[in-house]
Amino acid sequence: MKRTKIKIALNSDSAMEEILIKGWVRTKRDNKGFSFLELNDGSSIKTIQAIIDHTPEIEAALARVGTGAAVAISGELVESPGKGQKWEVRGKTLKVIGEADQETFPLQKKRHSDEFLRGIAHLRPRTNKFGAMFRIRSELAQAIHKYFAEKDFFYIHTPIITGSDCEGAGEMFRVTSLEAGSKETAENDFFGKPSHLTVSGQLSAEMFSLSLGDVYTFGPTFRAENSNTPRHVAEFWMIEPEIAFSDLVDDMDLGEDMIKYLITHILDNCPDDIELFAKWVDKTLMSTLEGILREPFKRLPYTEAIEILKKTKKDFEYPVEWGIDLQTEHERFLCEEKFKKPVFVYDYPKTIKPFYMRMNDDNKTVAAMDCLVPRIGEIIGGSQREERMDVLVARMDEAGLNKDEYWWYLDSRRYGSVPHAGFGMGFERMLMLVTGVANIRDVMPFPRTPKSLDF
RNA sequence: UCCCCAGUAGCUCAGUUGGCAGAGCGGGUGACUGUUAAUCACUAGGUCCGCGGUUCAAGUCCGUGCUGGGGAGCCA
Structure with a gap:
């Protein structure tokens, strides 16, 4: 089955008997006998809520899932009985695609400062x-x-790359193919003249x-x-x-x-x-x-x-x-x-x-x-x-x-x-x-x- | 490049006249049959930015470096 992007699933006109969603876990809420997972796949700002009943297999998978983990959930798209969302996924299978170690994963379920996030621009x-x-x-x-x-x-x-070194709009970065510390002049550089970005x-x-x-x-x-x-x-x-x-x-x-x-x-x-x-x-x-x-x-x-x-x-x-x-x-x-x-x-x-x-x-x-x-x-x-x-x-x-x-x-x-x-x-x-x-x-x-x- | 401010737990921050390192959140463990940043209980976690100095004693005072932020200049 092909995955459905979360944006599409949330905009669905009707329930779906079969659906496969993939994304990153934003939050997991465990209860006795079942768990809620909220997934975001980047297709929109919204998350989709999945509810999944515990079985031995599911519990084993859930043990490896925390905030930031990538998972795939298949099941059906149903109207949510809870407040806050129209649709939710009633999950039948849960596959862990990529784990995220909760001890070290830097993004938490709370607001971070812009300064901190700049330090982890990749995440x-x-x-x-x-x-x-x-x-x-x-x-x-x-x-x-x-x-x-x-x-x-x-x-x-x-x-x-430009050859005119005086476009007058500010200091320029030099472009060269010469080795660092080379004593060669620009005439012997790649373009035979000074070059800049x-x-x-x-x-x-x-x-x-x-x-x-x-x-x-x-x-x-x-x-x-x-x-x-x-x-x-x-x-x-x-x-x-x-x-x-x-x-x-x-x-x-x-x-x-x-x-x-x-x-x-x-x-x-x-x-x-x-x-x-x-x-x-x-x-x-x-x-x-x-x-x-x-x-x-x-x-x-x-x-x-x-x-x-x-x-x-x-x-x-x-x-x-x-x-x-x-x-x-x-x-x-x-x-x-x-x-x-x-x-x-x-x-x-x-x-x-x-x-x-x-x-x-x-x-x-x-x-x-x-x-x-x-x-x-x-x-x-x-x-x-x-x-x-x-x-x-x-x-x-x-x-x-x-x-x-x-x-x-x-x-x-x-x-x-x-x-x-x-x-x-x-x-x-x-x-x-x-x-x-x-x-x-x-x-x-x-x-x-x-x-x-x-x- | 200049001026000002900051750097303490994973994050946000408190830390008194220099005298044993703290909180909330997050993490871990457990409980809970519909949760919404779930809730409740328990629990682990520190190079106090680096280097040097003053002192019996420095997170705290002094010097210096690094990094980050704000303002200015330069511009888009």
Whole structure:
């Protein structure tokens, strides 16, 4: 007989004379003459209760079963006479697939701290919370592809290994095939030049936007920053759409529409898993998400943001002046206190933004935009790209970049250049927004952070 | 990388002016004919993060290192 997934069994319309379920025991309750087992197989957050009468064989099997053990139970699916569940399995046979030593199995029938579970990241998906998390993570990834497919975007696989060592988005990890301690120079390394893990697929994506129109990348990204915060990791996933014949307003429209689509999709498709987070992790989750869906995001030019910050009576640790980059305290004030909703801040001073962002007519600001959301901060960072060859070259010279390294990038402006824009969205930060989880290490299977590379 | 806090049983934590190491939960054993993180009784369980120092005596005080957490910077 084929096993029935627990999710399917629990959704059954009718009783079943024969059923086989397999899963991990969450709890065993013994009575005189019979026992209850609750099984979870990961197909949903719910467990199915099995009741099984004691026989010598069953008792021998039960002696080897505790929390965490993997078992198979065959029997019939019947209406439960007990409270709390519609269906239960009346077991006839019990087979132990994999034992779990109760003296050493670290997961107990109680809540564990997030810190403890991080130390056993290989087992934490067996808990309700992390099982729910990783089902939602899967669904969110699928929703991203669905969203772009519906809008006729093309999915581009940009390279993980990059040869340009100055993409300007942070410290990079070196890639080499040389032995550790080797005195060989980069010319004798695998690629014959320095190579690194990508910090962004943007420059590559731009090339395909200027060919296929609307494109996106969705893949791993690496930053060798020594960041120790609940919002940063060394390896994370980023979504980077790039849209041709488009400006900064189109870019913000896309970002806002996408955030709303993804939230709606998760609320519609993961109600049981989201409920756990709304109940145990963030009591304000539902009102926060519904609030984001309800209204248009605030769109605020940087210059106006500075004026608002200067006018407010709040005592900021960092003084506000036109030309500074917004500090976390400023961003939080704008989206959590002043507007109480997601805020796009746009048209930043050119001095604090990279060379590829499009120069505005004031010659002081560039067409950049950051989307700030409550609690998480920057979830999207993007810009309209500089499509004018002469302006772009001047900006590269200002930044002291070697134009020879970017010959292919400049070619895209030399031949058939068009206005285009794009942004990067942190996939994990989106997951934090959707679930209310406060630490990015708890939305990833095996997070990579400074001084931490277990599993 | 900087600032702050923490590290005691498997987990969560208490531990007084420096004086014999504690609780709840979990585990084990037993009881119980419908339980829901079952209940009840009994029971085992410790490198007090590592190293060095002060002291008759250190979980407790001092120094240092490691690890974890929070805040900041960097950003997504």
